[in-house]
Amino acid sequence: MKLKILLLTIISVFALVIAAVFTTDYYTSQPSFCGACHMMKKYYNTWESGKHNEVKCIECHYAAPTEKYSLGSKFKGLGQLYTYMSTYTKHTTVRKPSSVNDLSCMTMDCHPRAKLDDKKYAFGERTLFVHKTHFENTIEGQTLHCATCHQHLSAGKHLEVPKQACFLCHFMNTEFNQDRAKCSLCHTIPTKPLQRQKKEVKPGEKPVTHQSLAEAKVDCQSCHYELVFGNGEIKEEECVNCHDVPEISSSADDMELMHQKHVGEQNARCFDCHRPIRHEQLEFLDPIREACFICHPNHHNNQKLLLLGKERQEIMNVPGLMYDVKTNCIGCHIEERLIGGEKVLHGSAEACVACHTEKYYGMPQEWKNKIKEELEYALEIEKDAEQAIKAAENMVSMEKLNEAKGMLRKGQKYLRLVEYGGGVHNYKYSIVLLDDAMNNFEDLIDMLKE
Amino acid sequence: MSNKEIKSRRDALKTGAAVVATVVATAGLLPKNALAASDNPRWAMVVDLRKCTGCRACTIACKAEYGVALGRFNTVVKNVEFNKFPDTEKHFVPRLCNNCAGEQGKDVPPCVEKCPQAKAGKRMKLGKERYRTGATYKRPDGMILMDMSLCIGCYKCIDACPYGVRSIDPFVKLTLPNREKDLGVGKCTFCAHRVDQGIVPACVNTCEGRARVFGDLNNPDSPVAKLDKEFNLTGTKNKSTMLPGEKTDPHVFYIDPDNILARYKLNKENKQQEFIGTFE
Numbered sequence: 107m108k109l110k111i112l113l114l115t116i117i118s119v120f121a122l123v124i125a126a127v128f129t130t131d132y133y134t135s136q137p138s139f140c141g142a143c144h145m146m147k148k149y150y151n152t153w154e155s156g157k158h159n160e161v162k163c164i165e166c167h168y169a170a171p172t173e174k175y176s177l178g179s180k181f182k183g184l185g186q187l188y189t190y191m192s193t194y195t196k197h198t199t200v201r202k203p204s205s206v207n208d209l210s211c212m213t214m215d216c217h218p219r220a221k222l223d224d225k226k227y228a229f230g231e232r233t234l235f236v237h238k239t240h241f242e243n244t245i246e247g248q249t250l251h252c253a254t255c256h257q258h259l260s261a262g263k264h265l266e267v268p269k270q271a272c273f274l275c276h277f278m279n280t281e282f283n284q285d286r287a288k289c290s291l292c293h294t295i296p297t298k299p300l301q302r303q304k305k306e307v308k309p310g311e312k313p314v315t316h317q318s319l320a321e322a323k324v325d326c327q328s329c330h331y332e333l334v335f336g337n338g339e340i341k342e343e344e345c346v347n348c349h350d351v352p353e354i355s356s357s358a359d360d361m362e363l364m365h366q367k368h369v370g371e372q373n374a375r376c377f378d379c380h381r382p383i384r385h386e387q388l389e390f391l392d393p394i395r396e397a398c399f400i401c402h403p404n405h406h407n408n409q410k411l412l413l414l415g416k417e418r419q420e421i422m423n424v425p426g427l428m429y430d431v432k433t434n435c436i437g438c439h440i441e442e443r444l445i446g447g448e449k450v451l452h453g454s455a456e457a458c459v460a461c462h463t464e465k466y467y468g469m470p471q472e473w474k475n476k477i478k479e480e481l482e483y484a485l486e487i488e489k490d491a492e493q494a495i496k497a498a499e500n501m502v503s504m505e506k507l508n509e510a511k512g513m514l515r516k517g518q519k520y521l522r523l524v525e526y527g528g529g530v531h532n533y534k535y536s537i538v539l540l541d542d543a544m545n546n547f548e549d550l551i552d553m554l555k556e
Numbered sequence: 557m558s559n560k561e562i563k564s565r566r567d568a569l570k571t572g573a574a575v576v577a578t579v580v581a582t583a584g585l586l587p588k589n590a591l592a593a594s595d596n597p598r599w600a601m602v603v604d605l606r607k608c609t610g611c612r613a614c615t616i617a618c619k620a621e622y623g624v625a626l627g628r629f630n631t632v633v634k635n636v637e638f639n640k641f642p643d644t645e646k647h648f649v650p651r652l653c654n655n656c657a658g659e660q661g662k663d664v665p666p667c668v669e670k671c672p673q674a675k676a677g678k679r680m681k682l683g684k685e686r687y688r689t690g691a692t693y694k695r696p697d698g699m700i701l702m703d704m705s706l707c708i709g710c711y712k713c714i715d716a717c718p719y720g721v722r723s724i725d726p727f728v729k730l731t732l733p734n735r736e737k738d739l740g741v742g743k744c745t746f747c748a749h750r751v752d753q754g755i756v757p758a759c760v761n762t763c764e765g766r767a768r769v770f771g772d773l774n775n776p777d778s779p780v781a782k783l784d785k786e787f788n789l790t791g792t793k794n795k796s797t798m799l800p801g802e803k804t805d806p807h808v809f810y811i812d813p814d815n816i817l818a819r820y821k822l823n824k825e826n827k828q829q830e831f832i833g834t835f836e
Binding site for chain 1: 662663664669672673674675676679688734735
């Protein structure tokens, strides 16, 4: 009898223990459980709304393949929690970011290598991407993992390839359009015609296209320049994010070793250490201004605003006449004059005639004269408006006076833009701005008179 | 009418007074509620496609009024045919400058937007609204007018107009220096000179079937506003105006129960052909 009870107890305890183990294993495998200890709310949210939300955390995130699904790794986690809670001053170990092993991505059920290798992906408008070359031809010392490019950077995406990741490897320590920075590696040549105004092609004529230029072996950089910004230098101040030692070890200059240690072993992301490199077509006016930015921040801004001719309140969008063909400052400022011993580039009508016909020679001067005339008139009305406000100071209600002052300020804003920006940079836009300024001044005078 | 150039601040104020006086004085076409708000009239035309008989008296009246050059037209009546025998349909579609208001929010029609000289003229005042003339400009009462003395002959407006209304006018020579050899641009002007005097445009005056109706949309008593109310023209612009997809907001409305406009294929490739040759 006693033996029976003992046996029953043992069996039931055994069953309970097994049940408990399975329940624990099941419960701790749930993605919602991970957040109990890990600081991962942001990542959890992006995972939940992303494409991978049916794949559990532990199916991808594990330290070594042997630890996948193992109960032991969970107890290891408990150990980590203890270490985290009990030590708060010096961390002797290096803090590692969460990682995803390549094997967990490239299982037969998910993204097998064979399927990935040769498939072409359209990335942006004219950029094609193939995985194979990235697995095989990497930079010396660099090992590319899935997570090297498929990073988690911006909010809302759990596994996204930020373009900066491409730019960093392709442009760091390279010459423009050389080696791995060659335009044709990623971009296909556009088929858009270059002569937009040419509507009919007569027999015997050969219109200029990107294709015809490529055939004639014209370099891309003859037209497309200033496309890469920044050099992807190391953010040395960020080392301490993972390492508690403030000194930088002498081996930090060894690129191969650093990549092997950080990217190969730890799955570090590019921008944990590097500053991003920008690769974009800037506004065509900025590259020419950028050279002086260090000493003169945002110089010639009024001129730029006039040339762009952006839409404003009650003012229509009027880009400069040469906006479409991206003629920047030095397109027209070709005449060198000496001012105070310094060479200064002045705008010249020669520039107009060089591309257009002789009859446009006088046009810039005509514009200048007209704008000068209008500007003088506008300044006169501005004075009238200021006087009207002064005269009405104690005569009208505070509200009305404030409204009038607001109108004055609005008018002055546009007036100053044309005055300091040189209206000739965008004749039509300048007149539109001046008109609006004058309307404001006149309206406020009328309003105060009433 | 009340259209005065602003020369100085004092003149501007005087103009304001003159406007009120003229508005009161001119009866007939002018809006009765012009005094109530700052509003200027908004001239518009309604073309009743049911009534057009294709007599083309409008085309001739326009030619007589303006002395339009041979081979050019400011207004035409298109013969439009659909289907195959025996189910054929034939309609007449009078066409003229739509005097577009321009896309909402922008309020600039494409021709004025593209004109580099659109603001080259003088500041003027109409009613309480100030505007500036130019080679092509929009007057506050909605008319799209031209001042050929300011035109530089770039012909961007001809390209910009989706309707093919504008064409090179062999009778007009440009006057700006260095451009004397170039020809000007011609188009329908809504007969601004007649309307300013208080009478309707020549084509409307001559239209036998009363298919063309002209008036002020802002004045509820005008024939145009009455037709608008009856047929809800401004409410159904997608149906009552030409090429609504271009978002130009035309102010020539068509009363079109047979859905002719929707079926009418405008020759977009060669849009100027639309206004050349009345008989096809």
